[in-house]
Amino acid sequence: MYCLQWLIPVLLIPKPLNPALLHNHAMFLVLYLTGFFLERKPCTICSIVFIAAVFLVCYNCVGNCIFWGCPDEACTDSLCSNVGL
Template sequence: MYCLQWLLPVLLIPKPINADLFHYAFLILHLLSFFLEKKPCTICSIIFLTAVCLICYSCWDSCIFWSCRS
C-alpha cells in the first residue's frame, strides 16, 4: 500500500473556480505518467479508481475531472 500514498493527494488537489482544459489535461497527464512510471500495485489502483468514481458519481462538486452541476 506504499504506492497509494502517492495517489491520494491527487484527490485533495483543489479544483479552481475557472477550471479550464489545461487543468484537466494536467491532471490526466499527471495520472497517466504516474501509472506508467511508478506502476502501482493492482490493489492500490483499484482503490484509487473506486474512490475517484465514487467522488465523481456523488456529484459533490469535488470531482477532479469535471464539474457536476445538477
C-alpha cells in the same frame, strides 16, 4: 499500499475557480496520472482503490470531481444545503 501515498493527494487538489482553467486542470491531472501509472506501475490493489475513490467522489457530484464539473440540476436540496449552495 505504498503507492497510495502518491495517488490519494490527487483527490485533494482543488479545482480552479475560473471556469476557463478547468480544461487545463483536467489535462494536468490526466497527464500526471498517466505518467504516474507508466513510471511507478502501482500494484493492482492500489489502482483499484484509487479508481474506486475517484468514481465515488465523481459519482456523488458534490463538485469535487477532479475531471469534470457537475451540472447544477444534479444538486438536490439536501445536498445543496450541506455544501452551502
